Amino acid sequence: METTDVLILGAGAAGLFAAAEAGRRGRRVIVLDHAARPGEKIRISGGGRCNFTNLSTAPERFLSKNPRFALSALRRFTPQDFIARVDAAGIAWHEKTLGQLFCDGKATQIVDMLLTGAARAGAQLVTGAEVGAVRREGGRFTVESSRGGFAAGSLIVATGGKSIPKIGASGLGYKVAEQFGLPVLETRPGLVPLTFAEQELERLRPLAGVSVRARVTCGKTGFDEALLFTHRGLSGPAVLQVSSYWREGMPITVDLARGQDVAAALKAARGAAGRVALQSALARLLPEKVAALALAEAGVDGAKRLADQGNPVLERLASGIHGWVLRPVGTEGYRTAEVTLGGVDTDALDARTMEAKAVPGLYFVGEVVDVTGWLGGYNFQWAWSSGWAAGQVA
Numbered sequence: 001m002e003t004t005d006v007l008i009l010g011a012g013a014a015g016l017f018a019a020a021e022a023g024r025r026g027r028r029v030i031v032l033d034h035a036a037r038p039g040e041k042i043r044i045s046g047g048g049r050c051n052f053t054n055l056s057t058a059p060e061r062f063l064s065k066n067p068r069f070a071l072s073a074l075r076r077f078t079p080q081d082f083i084a085r086v087d088a089a090g091i092a093w094h095e096k097t098l099g100q101l102f103c104d105g106k107a108t109q110i111v112d113m114l115l116t117g118a119a120r121a122g123a124q125l126v127t128g129a130e131v132g133a134v135r136r137e138g139g140r141f142t143v144e145s146s147r148g149g150f151a152a153g154s155l156i157v158a159t160g161g162k163s164i165p166k167i168g169a170s171g172l173g174y175k176v177a178e179q180f181g182l183p184v185l186e187t188r189p190g191l192v193p194l195t196f197a198e199q200e201l202e203r204l205r206p207l208a209g210v211s212v213r214a215r216v217t218c219g220k221t222g223f224d225e226a227l228l229f230t231h232r233g234l235s236g237p238a239v240l241q242v243s244s245y246w247r248e249g250m251p252i253t254v255d256l257a258r259g260q261d262v263a264a265a266l267k268a269a270r271g272a273a274g275r276v277a278l279q280s281a282l283a284r285l286l287p288e289k290v291a292a293l294a295l296a297e298a299g300v301d302g303a304k305r306l307a308d309q310g311n312p313v314l315e316r317l318a319s320g321i322h323g324w325v326l327r328p329v330g331t332e333g334y335r336t337a338e339v340t341l342g343g344v345d346t347d348a349l350d351a352r353t354m355e356a357k358a359v360p361g362l363y364f365v366g367e368v369v370d371v372t373g374w375l376g377g378y379n380f381q382w383a384w385s386s387g388w389a390a391g392q393v394a
Helices: 013-024 040-048 067-076 079-088 108-120 172-179 198-207 237-243 262-272 278-282 288-298 311-322 378-391
Strands: 002-009 029-032 051-054 093-095 100-103 124-126 131-137 140-145 148-157 184-190 211-218 221-229 233-235 252-255 324-326 339-344 362-364
Touching: 002 013, 002 140, 002 172, 013 029, 013 108, 013 148, 013 378, 029 148, 040 051, 040 108, 051 079, 051 378, 067 378, 079 108, 079 378, 108 124, 131 172, 148 172, 172 184, 172 339, 198 233, 198 288, 211 237, 221 237, 233 237, 262 278, 262 311, 278 288, 288 311, 311 324
Parallel strands: 002 029, 002 148, 029 124, 148 362
Antiparallel strands: 051 100, 093 100, 131 140, 140 148, 184 339, 211 221, 211 252, 221 233, 252 324
16 A cells, blocks of 8 residues: 555646645645546636636635635635746736636646646656545545555545536545535536426527527526527526526526617617617617517517507517526536535535544545635636645645
8 A cells, every 4th residue: 555645536626736735845645536637627627728717706706605614715825826826837818807817728738737736746646546445544544546555644635526527527525525424515516507498498499509698697696798598498607607596496587688778779769760670670789589589578579660669568578678587497417517516514624724623634625615616717716725725734
């Protein structure tokens, strides 16, 4: 059995970052991962360019039973700290929208930076290692794997969540937590497209591929970003964001013309060009297929002239456009979810170190913990910050 100071399960964002930090302290580190290649989720993120952090990181942009749990790690290792690492590695980047930072080149640059950092710190990476039994014996942790047995005084669990199983995501981290008596909160897909019943899909399918700037709201939480119609239902950033707040049975409300006053615009158009068909006038405000859907939902004949439409009709049509209520029946699940909501209960962890309060030497970092960020680089920042925190002490 190979012995080391720190054993890390998972060679993703949090695991690799923790490995480099622990290694810099002179700790002997071994990282185990079941995949043949490390950092797969990083590689496919951000359309292949990796949205590696967000300048607007704040606790209210994270979902958790205790959203303030993340504050300690996020304040001690900030987006600016990670940007400094990116700059030092010579990786060019740009700000896209809403504080989101992306690589100018490929996401593999971030993977290479992490691997280089871990290697320079002396960390050993073991890939293709399917993890078996995990035990605590005589003050140290032992892990059996398909690549042999390993033992260490500190064990960092950085196995991620269940999202995107095609790259090997599993519930291993939750099983380890439960084995050592740590509570695990219910997990579910987050940042995921919403699906609808067949009768609603019949109306939505003709719009598949159409995108519109919208505000999508669930309960008291709403997001102003792009909405995308799909063959299964709705996707796009606004929908992915709100999906983390949606629960079965809840409706969502969509404003298809965010920032516009549709009723006022149509009334003005009626005064200037009353002979124009309503559908033509509406298509100047919305994509043509979206305009057709809005007319159908409101039960208004768009072929009639604007001059023939009274204010009540135009106001009813506008009301439906600004407050379209839909009731999803589900999500596309972990298959397409970007993150996993829920996970290891933060009540069981030390916020400064990520160590299990009742199990000295056992740490949980990244997505496996009940901390989930908004879309836009927040989850990577949580990976860096939590991995950094554990790496300082493990």
